[in-house]
Amino acid sequence: MTERQSVLVSEVLTPYTSEYDEKTVGWLNSADLRATFGLRQEVSLDSHRSWVKAAIDTQIWAIREPTGHHVGNVLLKI
Numbered sequence: 640m641t642e643r644q645s646v647l648v649s650e651v652l653t654p655y656t657s658e659y660d661e662k663t664v665g666w667l668n669s670a671d672l673r674a675t676f677g678l679r680q681e682v683s684l685d686s687h688r689s690w691v692k693a694a695i696d697t698q699i700w701a702i703r704e705p706t707g708h709h710v711g712n713v714l715l716k717i
Contacts, residue, residue, distance in 0.1 A: 651702060655700055659701045660688060664684050698714065698717065699715075
């Protein structure tokens with residue numbers, strides 16, 4: 640792994656943990672994302688956490704700016 644790749648993984652992409660749940664739920668409940676993902680009902684913190692726990696075939700990373708600010712997520716369904 641190159642130094643640039645190492646920085647990308649450690650500073651920009653980081654494994655998704657529960658510290659990112661509140662912001663993610665807020666995003667999921669925005670009108671734009673609800674329409675994009677076809678969500679028909681509001682997502683609760685508990686329902687999101689249950690979904691993450693059950694998504695055993697999905698890898699999830701948080702996207703952070705180099706300052707550490709959480710700006711999004713990326714998912715890879717295996």
